[in-house]
Amino acid sequence: EPEVTQTPSHQVTQMGQEVILRCVPISNHLYFYWYRQILGQKVEFLVSFYNNEISEKSEIFDDQFSVERPDGSNFTLKIRSTKLEDSAMYFCASRTGNWETQYFGPGTRLLVL
Amino acid sequence: QKEVEQNSGPLSVPEGAIASLNCTYSDRGSQSFFWYRQYSGKSPELIMSIYSNGDKEDGRFTAQLNKASQYVSLLIRDSQPSDSATYLCAVKFSDQFYFGTGTSLTVIP
Numbered sequence: 001e002p003e004v005t006q007t008p009s010h011q012v013t014q015m016g017q018e019v020i021l022r023c024v025p026i027s028n029h030l031y032f033y034w035y036r037q038i039l040g041q042k043v044e045f046l047v048s049f050y051n052n053e054i055s056e057k058s059e060i061f062d063d064q065f066s067v068e069r070p071d072g073s074n075f076t077l078k079i080r081s082t083k084l085e086d087s088a089m090y091f092c093a094s095r096t097g098n099w100e101t102q103y104f105g106p107g108t109r110l111l112v113l
Numbered sequence: 114q115k116e117v118e119q120n121s122g123p124l125s126v127p128e129g130a131i132a133s134l135n136c137t138y139s140d141r142g143s144q145s146f147f148w149y150r151q152y153s154g155k156s157p158e159l160i161m162s163i164y165s166n167g168d169k170e171d172g173r174f175t176a177q178l179n180k181a182s183q184y185v186s187l188l189i190r191d192s193q194p195s196d197s198a199t200y201l202c203a204v205k206f207s208d209q210f211y212f213g214t215g216t217s218l219t220v221i222p
Binding site for chain 1: 213
């Protein structure tokens with residue numbers, strides 16, 4: 001069964017460093033999402049992406065964040081200059097155009113020191 | 114700000130009982146409603162989606178939606194220990210999905 005994959009599973013970085021989180025959505029999906037979940041808190045929407053552009057973004061998704069679909073398979077989230085409060089689990093999700101069911105990847109746990 | 118509220122629990126039920134999980138949402142323009150299950154350290158896994166008022170059943174799970182009251186619920190019949198997890202309510206508005214904080218459910222053997 002097709003699934004969303006994410007790499008790396010864990011990332012440790014120093015405050016101020018740039019990180020890139022990678023996702024491979026399910027191949028025939030058209031809508032892509034990034035979420036974050038701070039430990040013990042709710043899943044928070046960051047950004048949605050369709051037709052090679054951002055369709056919606058939350059207040060959390062400020063200028064430090066960017067997304068890209070550099071080729072036909074990868075979908076990346078870049079955090080330009082990480083802060084301590086960026087430590088969280090980051091989930092990628094995707095869905096087809098016909099159904100609203102999102103499929104989540106396993107997540108990348110980011111720790112900023 | 115679009116809010117999705119859930120009782121955080123924990124909710125404990127004995128094996129075989131019915132577990133009832135509730136969710137309210139703030140935005141009347143919300144279009145679609147979802148229940149996810151999340152095990153500790155794992156990603157959310159879809160259980161049910163519901164789009165129109167009324168009940169929707171899938172196996173042991175029944176989702177109920179009342180748009181006038183801005184309320185969505187999930188019933189789990191014949192609860193099993195493997196159902197022990199955090200249940201997340203999610204609401205779609207435009208192309209954004211808003212999640213509640215989740216209700217922790219423990220099914221006691």
